């Protein structure tokens with residue numbers, strides 16, 4: 001059996017703020033919406049993946065936005081460094097705070113949506129290294145500079161290996 005991750009549903013309070021952030025800033029498309037049951041709260045489905053009807057959905061009706069929930073963060077992968085830069089530019093354009101953090105195996109931006117749900121957007125690096133660990137990185141670097149910095153910063157760790165080798169290890173894991 002293999003459980004393949006599909007989607008997450010968040011309870012939300014301010015529909016306009018949330019939809020504006022996820023569609024205009026992060027580039028999701030609304031794929032469907034409507035009441036969950038007759039006269040029930042609205043559910044709004046969003047996705048960026050044509051193979052997933054929704055990656056996220058929002059159910060209206062969250063009351064206390066200030067309180068901590070069990071959600072730490074949701075994480076999304078981008079394939080190219082220029083897409084990661086695009087995320088940074090989008091967040092900068094709306095003055096949205098983020099933390100650039102590198103885990104050695106990923107270059108990430110961590111931030112929160114308007115209702116304090118944690119989010120991460122990252123690109124894989126060509127390497128793997130023991131987790132958890134994270135060091136702030138400079139998102140002004142170009143791709144070559146950023147990858148050189150990652151290699152230089154993590155290469156002396158005994159667990160630092162090329163990603164192809166780490167994938168093999170995972171396949172062999174019982």
Ligand SMILES: [Fe+2]
Pocket residue numbers: 073075120
């Ligand atoms: Fe993460």
